[in-house]
Amino acid sequence: MTLVPYVGDALAQSREWTNLHDNELRRRAVKAAGEKDAEALVSLTQAYLTQQGQSGVLTSPRTVEAYALGVRQFLAFAESNAVNLLRPGRHDAPGYVAAMLAEGRKPAGVQLKVAAASCLYRALRWAGATEADPFRDVKVPKDRTPGIVKRPPYTEDDLADVLEHANTHEKFLLFLVAHAGLRISEALSLEWEDVDEAARRLQVRSGKGRKARTVAMSTSLARATRHYRALYAPGGPEHADGRRATPLTHVFRYADPKTARYHLGKAFKAAGVTFRGFHPGRKYAGTRLVQQIKDFGRVAAHLGHESVDTTRKGYAQLAADDLKDDLMGW
Structure with missing residues:
Protein backbone atom coordinates (compact mmCIF):
# COMPACT_ATOMS: atom_id res chain seq x y z
CA MET A 1 0.00 0.00 0.00
CA THR A 2 1.29 3.44 -0.97
CA LEU A 3 1.13 6.11 1.71
CA VAL A 4 -0.25 9.44 0.46
CA PRO A 5 0.59 12.60 2.45
CA TYR A 6 -2.40 14.26 4.07
CA VAL A 7 -3.61 17.25 2.05
CA GLY A 8 -5.75 19.40 4.33
CA ASP A 9 -5.96 23.05 5.21
CA ALA A 10 -3.27 25.65 4.53
CA LEU A 11 -1.49 24.98 7.83
CA ALA A 12 -1.35 21.25 7.19
CA GLN A 13 -0.02 21.80 3.68
CA SER A 14 2.66 24.21 4.89
CA ARG A 15 4.11 21.54 7.16
CA GLU A 16 5.48 19.82 4.08
CA TRP A 17 8.14 22.56 4.25
CA THR A 18 8.18 23.72 7.86
CA ASN A 19 8.77 20.22 9.21
CA LEU A 20 12.06 20.09 7.33
CA HIS A 21 15.45 20.77 8.88
CA ASP A 22 16.86 24.09 7.63
CA ASN A 23 19.47 22.38 5.46
CA GLU A 24 16.87 20.12 3.86
CA LEU A 25 14.50 23.06 3.40
CA ARG A 26 17.22 24.94 1.57
CA ARG A 27 18.20 21.89 -0.52
CA ARG A 28 14.65 21.26 -1.71
CA ALA A 29 14.02 24.92 -2.47
CA VAL A 30 17.27 25.16 -4.46
CA LYS A 31 16.37 21.99 -6.36
CA ALA A 32 12.87 23.25 -7.15
CA ALA A 33 14.22 26.59 -8.36
CA GLY A 34 16.93 24.96 -10.45
CA GLU A 35 14.39 22.70 -12.13
CA LYS A 36 11.71 25.42 -12.29
CA ASP A 37 9.39 22.91 -10.64
CA ALA A 38 6.08 24.80 -10.67
CA GLU A 39 4.24 22.51 -8.24
CA ALA A 40 7.02 22.64 -5.66
CA LEU A 41 7.54 26.40 -5.97
CA VAL A 42 3.82 27.15 -5.69
CA SER A 43 3.72 24.92 -2.61
CA LEU A 44 6.73 26.74 -1.13
CA THR A 45 5.13 30.14 -1.79
CA GLN A 46 1.90 29.03 -0.14
CA ALA A 47 3.84 27.72 2.87
CA TYR A 48 5.60 31.08 3.14
CA LEU A 49 2.27 32.93 3.01
CA THR A 50 0.90 30.70 5.76
CA GLN A 51 3.94 31.09 8.01
CA GLN A 52 5.28 34.56 7.23
CA GLY A 53 2.61 36.42 5.26
CA GLN A 54 0.88 39.45 6.74
CA SER A 55 -2.31 37.46 7.37
CA GLY A 56 -0.59 34.15 8.01
CA VAL A 57 -2.87 31.14 8.08
CA LEU A 58 -5.86 33.50 7.61
CA THR A 59 -4.69 34.60 4.16
CA SER A 60 -7.70 34.72 1.86
CA PRO A 61 -8.09 31.64 -0.38
CA ARG A 62 -8.58 34.04 -3.30
CA THR A 63 -5.21 35.65 -2.55
CA VAL A 64 -3.55 32.24 -2.35
CA GLU A 65 -5.15 31.24 -5.66
CA ALA A 66 -4.13 34.48 -7.37
CA TYR A 67 -0.54 34.17 -6.15
CA ALA A 68 -0.36 30.53 -7.26
CA LEU A 69 -1.46 31.55 -10.76
CA GLY A 70 1.00 34.45 -10.77
CA VAL A 71 3.91 32.21 -9.73
CA ARG A 72 3.08 29.76 -12.52
CA GLN A 73 2.97 32.56 -15.08
CA PHE A 74 6.31 33.95 -13.96
CA LEU A 75 7.86 30.49 -14.11
CA ALA A 76 6.57 30.08 -17.67
CA PHE A 77 8.31 33.36 -18.56
CA ALA A 78 11.47 32.25 -16.77
CA GLU A 79 11.47 28.95 -18.65
CA SER A 80 10.99 30.49 -22.08
CA ASN A 81 13.58 33.22 -21.42
CA ALA A 82 16.22 31.06 -19.70
CA VAL A 83 16.03 33.02 -16.45
CA ASN A 84 18.20 31.63 -13.65
CA LEU A 85 15.79 31.86 -10.71
CA LEU A 86 18.48 31.78 -8.05
CA ARG A 87 20.76 34.26 -9.82
CA PRO A 88 18.51 36.41 -11.99
CA GLY A 89 20.05 39.07 -14.20
CA ARG A 90 19.32 42.72 -13.52
CA HIS A 91 17.17 42.96 -16.66
CA ASP A 92 15.07 39.85 -16.02
CA ALA A 93 12.45 41.35 -13.69
CA PRO A 94 11.98 44.57 -15.71
CA GLY A 95 11.87 42.39 -18.82
CA TYR A 96 9.00 40.39 -17.33
CA VAL A 97 7.03 43.58 -16.68
CA ALA A 98 7.78 44.92 -20.15
CA ALA A 99 6.71 41.62 -21.76
CA MET A 100 3.35 41.68 -19.97
CA LEU A 101 2.68 45.29 -20.90
CA ALA A 102 3.65 44.56 -24.52
CA GLU A 103 1.07 41.76 -24.54
CA GLY A 104 -1.57 44.32 -23.70
CA ARG A 105 -2.05 43.49 -20.01
CA LYS A 106 -3.42 46.32 -17.90
CA PRO A 107 -1.10 47.89 -15.28
CA ALA A 108 -3.29 46.68 -12.40
CA GLY A 109 -3.05 43.10 -13.64
CA VAL A 110 0.70 43.44 -14.14
CA GLN A 111 1.04 44.75 -10.58
CA LEU A 112 -0.70 41.63 -9.27
CA LYS A 113 1.64 39.36 -11.26
CA VAL A 114 4.66 41.27 -9.92
CA ALA A 115 3.31 40.85 -6.37
CA ALA A 116 3.08 37.09 -6.90
CA ALA A 117 6.61 36.86 -8.33
CA SER A 118 7.94 38.99 -5.47
CA CYS A 119 6.26 36.64 -3.02
CA LEU A 120 7.99 33.69 -4.70
CA TYR A 121 11.35 35.36 -4.07
CA ARG A 122 10.46 36.11 -0.46
CA ALA A 123 9.68 32.42 -0.09
CA LEU A 124 13.01 31.43 -1.66
CA ARG A 125 14.87 33.79 0.68
CA TRP A 126 12.87 32.41 3.63
CA ALA A 127 14.00 28.92 2.63
CA GLY A 128 17.62 30.09 2.40
CA ALA A 129 17.84 29.26 -1.30
CA THR A 130 18.90 32.72 -2.51
CA GLU A 131 19.42 36.32 -1.48
CA ALA A 132 18.08 37.64 -4.78
CA ASP A 133 15.31 40.26 -4.72
CA PRO A 134 14.93 41.14 -8.42
CA PHE A 135 11.55 42.87 -8.14
CA ARG A 136 12.54 45.23 -5.32
CA ASP A 137 13.03 48.28 -7.54
CA VAL A 138 10.77 47.32 -10.43
CA LYS A 139 8.29 50.01 -11.44
CA VAL A 140 4.89 49.30 -12.97
CA PRO A 141 3.21 52.24 -14.75
CA LYS A 142 0.08 53.53 -13.06
CA ASP A 143 -3.22 53.33 -14.87
CA ARG A 144 -4.80 56.78 -14.53
CA THR A 145 -8.22 55.60 -15.71
CA PRO A 146 -10.57 55.25 -12.72
CA GLY A 147 -11.76 51.74 -12.00
CA ILE A 148 -15.39 52.84 -12.24
Missing part, protein backbone atom coordinates in the same frame (compact mmCIF):
# COMPACT_ATOMS: atom_id res chain seq x y z
CA VAL A 149 -14.74 53.83 -15.86
CA LYS A 150 -12.77 50.72 -16.82
CA ARG A 151 -15.24 48.34 -15.19
CA PRO A 152 -18.57 50.19 -14.86
CA PRO A 153 -21.50 49.08 -12.71
CA TYR A 154 -24.58 47.36 -14.01
CA THR A 155 -27.23 49.86 -15.04
CA GLU A 156 -30.68 50.23 -13.54
CA ASP A 157 -32.15 48.75 -16.73
CA ASP A 158 -29.73 45.78 -16.59
CA LEU A 159 -30.85 44.83 -13.10
CA ALA A 160 -34.54 45.43 -13.83
CA ASP A 161 -34.37 43.11 -16.84
CA VAL A 162 -32.54 40.40 -14.90
CA LEU A 163 -34.97 40.56 -11.98
CA GLU A 164 -37.86 39.96 -14.38
CA HIS A 165 -36.29 36.62 -15.37
CA ALA A 166 -34.84 35.59 -11.99
CA ASN A 167 -36.28 33.03 -9.61
CA THR A 168 -36.45 33.48 -5.82
CA HIS A 169 -32.92 32.19 -5.27
CA GLU A 170 -31.39 34.33 -8.03
CA LYS A 171 -33.20 37.48 -6.90
CA PHE A 172 -31.96 37.04 -3.34
CA LEU A 173 -28.37 36.58 -4.49
CA LEU A 174 -28.57 39.55 -6.84
CA PHE A 175 -29.98 41.86 -4.16
CA LEU A 176 -27.24 40.80 -1.71
CA VAL A 177 -24.65 41.96 -4.23
CA ALA A 178 -26.36 44.95 -5.84
CA HIS A 179 -28.22 46.42 -2.84
CA ALA A 180 -26.32 45.21 0.24
CA GLY A 181 -23.08 45.56 -1.75
CA LEU A 182 -21.67 42.28 -0.45
CA ARG A 183 -18.65 40.61 -1.95
CA ILE A 184 -19.62 37.19 -3.26
CA SER A 185 -17.46 35.52 -0.59
CA GLU A 186 -19.35 37.49 2.08
CA ALA A 187 -22.72 36.50 0.63
CA LEU A 188 -21.82 32.81 0.51
CA SER A 189 -20.56 32.90 4.10
CA LEU A 190 -23.86 34.19 5.51
CA GLU A 191 -25.58 32.10 8.15
CA TRP A 192 -29.30 32.25 8.89
CA GLU A 193 -28.72 33.99 12.20
CA ASP A 194 -26.84 36.76 10.36
CA VAL A 195 -29.91 37.78 8.38
CA ASP A 196 -32.68 39.80 10.04
CA GLU A 197 -35.15 40.91 7.42
CA ALA A 198 -37.61 42.23 10.04
CA ALA A 199 -35.01 44.73 11.30
CA ARG A 200 -33.67 45.11 7.74
CA ARG A 201 -30.05 44.41 8.57
CA LEU A 202 -27.54 41.63 8.15
CA GLN A 203 -24.21 40.83 9.77
CA VAL A 204 -21.04 40.22 7.79
CA ARG A 205 -18.87 38.29 10.23
CA SER A 206 -15.68 38.11 8.22
CA GLY A 207 -15.33 40.57 5.39
CA LYS A 208 -12.14 41.45 3.57
CA GLY A 209 -9.31 41.70 6.06
CA ARG A 210 -11.46 39.66 8.48
CA LYS A 211 -13.45 42.78 9.43
CA ALA A 212 -17.06 42.42 10.58
CA ARG A 213 -19.76 44.98 9.80
CA THR A 214 -23.51 45.50 9.96
CA VAL A 215 -25.17 46.15 6.61
CA ALA A 216 -28.55 47.77 6.11
CA MET A 217 -31.05 46.00 3.86
CA SER A 218 -33.08 47.70 1.16
CA THR A 219 -36.82 47.15 1.12
CA SER A 220 -36.42 44.93 -1.94
CA LEU A 221 -33.71 42.82 -0.28
CA ALA A 222 -35.80 42.39 2.87
CA ARG A 223 -38.74 41.21 0.77
CA ALA A 224 -36.52 38.85 -1.25
CA THR A 225 -35.08 37.50 1.99
CA ARG A 226 -38.52 36.63 3.33
CA HIS A 227 -39.37 34.75 0.16
CA TYR A 228 -36.01 32.97 0.13
CA ARG A 229 -36.27 32.00 3.80
CA ALA A 230 -39.75 30.55 3.26
CA LEU A 231 -38.33 28.20 0.64
CA TYR A 232 -34.78 27.44 1.73
CA ALA A 233 -34.52 27.83 5.50
CA PRO A 234 -34.32 24.56 7.48
CA GLY A 235 -37.72 22.92 7.23
CA GLY A 236 -38.68 24.77 4.05
CA PRO A 237 -40.03 22.92 0.98
CA GLU A 238 -36.78 23.38 -0.98
CA HIS A 239 -34.49 22.52 1.92
CA ALA A 240 -31.40 20.40 1.53
CA ASP A 241 -31.69 16.90 0.18
CA GLY A 242 -28.69 15.61 2.10
CA ARG A 243 -26.09 16.67 -0.44
CA ARG A 244 -25.27 20.14 0.89
CA ALA A 245 -21.65 21.22 0.55
CA THR A 246 -22.09 23.71 3.41
CA PRO A 247 -23.40 23.29 6.97
CA LEU A 248 -27.15 23.58 7.58
CA THR A 249 -26.55 26.88 9.35
CA HIS A 250 -25.47 28.56 6.09
CA VAL A 251 -27.92 30.48 3.95
CA PHE A 252 -26.68 29.07 0.65
CA ARG A 253 -26.34 25.42 -0.22
CA TYR A 254 -22.92 25.95 -1.78
CA ALA A 255 -19.76 27.84 -0.91
CA ASP A 256 -18.06 28.04 -4.32
CA PRO A 257 -18.31 31.37 -6.21
CA LYS A 258 -18.28 29.39 -9.46
CA THR A 259 -21.59 27.83 -8.47
CA ALA A 260 -23.00 31.26 -7.64
CA ARG A 261 -21.79 32.49 -11.04
CA TYR A 262 -23.62 29.61 -12.69
CA HIS A 263 -26.91 30.39 -10.96
CA LEU A 264 -26.85 34.16 -11.46
CA GLY A 265 -25.49 33.77 -14.97
CA LYS A 266 -28.64 31.86 -15.94
CA ALA A 267 -30.84 34.82 -14.99
CA PHE A 268 -28.63 37.25 -16.90
CA LYS A 269 -28.66 35.02 -19.97
CA ALA A 270 -32.44 34.70 -19.86
CA ALA A 271 -32.70 38.49 -19.70
CA GLY A 272 -30.25 39.01 -22.56
CA VAL A 273 -27.86 40.94 -20.31
CA THR A 274 -24.12 40.23 -20.34
CA PHE A 275 -22.99 38.87 -16.98
CA ARG A 276 -19.76 40.61 -16.01
CA GLY A 277 -19.31 39.08 -12.60
CA PHE A 278 -20.37 40.23 -9.14
CA HIS A 279 -18.34 43.42 -8.70
CA PRO A 280 -20.43 45.48 -11.14
CA GLY A 281 -23.29 44.80 -8.72
CA ARG A 282 -21.26 46.18 -5.80
CA LYS A 283 -20.41 49.17 -7.96
CA TYR A 284 -24.10 49.69 -8.69
CA ALA A 285 -24.74 49.84 -4.94
CA GLY A 286 -21.87 52.28 -4.43
CA THR A 287 -22.80 54.55 -7.31
CA ARG A 288 -26.48 54.73 -6.42
CA LEU A 289 -25.77 55.42 -2.76
CA VAL A 290 -23.22 58.15 -3.47
CA GLN A 291 -25.61 59.89 -5.84
CA GLN A 292 -28.35 59.65 -3.22
CA ILE A 293 -26.58 60.58 0.03
CA LYS A 294 -23.42 62.37 -1.25
CA ASP A 295 -21.29 60.83 1.50
CA PHE A 296 -18.35 58.66 0.46
CA GLY A 297 -17.58 57.73 4.07
CA ARG A 298 -20.98 56.16 4.68
CA VAL A 299 -20.87 54.38 1.33
CA ALA A 300 -17.40 53.03 2.12
CA ALA A 301 -18.75 51.64 5.39
CA HIS A 302 -21.67 50.01 3.55
CA LEU A 303 -19.31 48.33 1.07
CA GLY A 304 -16.77 47.34 3.71
CA HIS A 305 -13.92 49.46 2.35
CA GLU A 306 -11.10 50.38 4.73
CA SER A 307 -10.24 53.45 2.67
CA VAL A 308 -12.68 56.00 1.30
CA ASP A 309 -10.28 56.39 -1.65
CA THR A 310 -11.09 52.83 -2.72
CA THR A 311 -14.76 53.77 -2.88
CA ARG A 312 -14.09 57.06 -4.61
CA LYS A 313 -11.81 55.66 -7.31
CA GLY A 314 -13.30 52.31 -8.10
CA TYR A 315 -16.81 51.78 -6.79
CA ALA A 316 -18.86 54.94 -6.93
CA GLN A 317 -19.49 57.65 -9.44
CA LEU A 318 -21.17 61.03 -9.12
CA ALA A 319 -23.03 62.45 -12.07
CA ALA A 320 -20.95 64.84 -14.17
CA ASP A 321 -23.33 67.71 -13.34
CA ASP A 322 -23.75 66.77 -9.68
CA LEU A 323 -22.97 70.31 -8.49
CA LYS A 324 -25.48 72.15 -10.67
CA ASP A 325 -28.01 72.59 -7.86
CA ASP A 326 -25.33 73.79 -5.46
CA LEU A 327 -24.05 76.30 -8.02
CA MET A 328 -27.50 77.69 -8.78
CA GLY A 329 -27.56 81.39 -8.04
CA TRP A 330 -23.78 81.92 -8.11
